[in-house]
Amino acid sequence: MSEPERLKYFDLQAPPPFAETILKPWPEKEFREFEPYIIEEQRHGSASVNVFRVVGTQLPDYAGKSWFDLLMNGRRMMANLPLFQDNPGYYLETGGKEPYMHYRSIDGGDVYIGDEGNHRTCIARFFFFTQGLTTLHGITLDDYRIDWAFKELCDELRDLTERLRVPIRLTAVNRKLVNRQDAADWRLDSFTLTAKVIDTRRHETYELDKDGLCRLLDEMRKPWWQKVLSGRKLPISA
Missing domain, CATH: 3.30.160 (Double Stranded RNA Binding Domain)
Known part of the structure; x- marks a missing residue:
C-alpha cells in the first residue's frame, strides 16, 4: 500500500511533524542494573497514557525506526488499519482494551510500549493528531520506582x-x-x-x-x- 493510501486512513495529505521521530529502545540493560533497587512496582490495568509521551518500545524490530516507518512497514499494520477504519471508536473508549495494550515507565517518566500495542499506538498517534486528542484510555501500565x-x-x-x-x-x-x-x-x-x-x-x-x-x-x-x-x-x- 502506498504512502497516500496509508495516510488516507487518517484524512492526512502529508505525514505529521512527529512522523520521523525515532522510537527509542527500552533501556533493558540499564533496567537490569536498576532492578535490585526497585522499591515500588505498580501495575495499573485500566490506566491512561498520552500517546505523544510514548518515546519507544521494548520490541527490537521497531526500536530505532520512525513512527512513519512503523505505519508503512509494521508487520501487522495491514491487519490493524482496516480494524481502525471499521471501528475508530475503539481508540476513544475508556474501557479496558482487548487485546490489551501494555506500557512501561521508570519513576513515572518516559513511556515505552511493552508486550503489546506497537501498531495500535502508532495508529492512535496519527488518529489523535487529526482529532486534537492526546490520551488513550484502558491500557495497562507498569511503573517502577527506584x-x-x-x-x-x-x-x-x-x-x-x-x-x-x-x-x-x-x-x-x-x-x-x-x-x-x-x-x-x-x-x-x-x-x-x-x-x-x-x-x-x-x-x-x-x-x-x-x-x-x-x-x-x-x-x-x-x-x-x-x-x-x-x-x-x-x-x-x-
Missing part, C-alpha cells in the same frame, strides 16, 4: 572498598516485599532494600539498610589515623 539514594550508597561503597583495599565486599542487594495493595485492575507492591556486606577478614556477614550503609561509609571516609576497620568489628549493626 531508590536512587540507596543505589548511590552501594555504588560508593563498592568504589571505596576497591580504592582503599579494605576487607569488605558488597555482594548483593536484596529486596523484601513488605506491603501489597490491590484492587480491581490495580496492584502496588512495596519493598525494603538491604545490602549484603561481608567482612572477609572476620568471615562475618551483615544485612545493611540505608542507615547502616551510611554509618559504614562515614567510618570509611575518616582519615587513616581515625579508622577502626582494621582493629575491630565494623561500626554497623547486623
Whole structure:
C-alpha cells in the first residue's frame, strides 16, 4: 500500500511533524542494573497514557525506526488499519482494551510500549493528531520506582572498598516485599532494600539498610589515623 493510501486512513495529505521521530529502545540493560533497587512496582490495568509521551518500545524490530516507518512497514499494520477504519471508536473508549495494550515507565517518566500495542499506538498517534486528542484510555501500565539514594550508597561503597583495599565486599542487594495493595485492575507492591556486606577478614556477614550503609561509609571516609576497620568489628549493626 502506498504512502497516500496509508495516510488516507487518517484524512492526512502529508505525514505529521512527529512522523520521523525515532522510537527509542527500552533501556533493558540499564533496567537490569536498576532492578535490585526497585522499591515500588505498580501495575495499573485500566490506566491512561498520552500517546505523544510514548518515546519507544521494548520490541527490537521497531526500536530505532520512525513512527512513519512503523505505519508503512509494521508487520501487522495491514491487519490493524482496516480494524481502525471499521471501528475508530475503539481508540476513544475508556474501557479496558482487548487485546490489551501494555506500557512501561521508570519513576513515572518516559513511556515505552511493552508486550503489546506497537501498531495500535502508532495508529492512535496519527488518529489523535487529526482529532486534537492526546490520551488513550484502558491500557495497562507498569511503573517502577527506584531508590536512587540507596543505589548511590552501594555504588560508593563498592568504589571505596576497591580504592582503599579494605576487607569488605558488597555482594548483593536484596529486596523484601513488605506491603501489597490491590484492587480491581490495580496492584502496588512495596519493598525494603538491604545490602549484603561481608567482612572477609572476620568471615562475618551483615544485612545493611540505608542507615547502616551510611554509618559504614562515614567510618570509611575518616582519615587513616581515625579508622577502626582494621582493629575491630565494623561500626554497623547486623
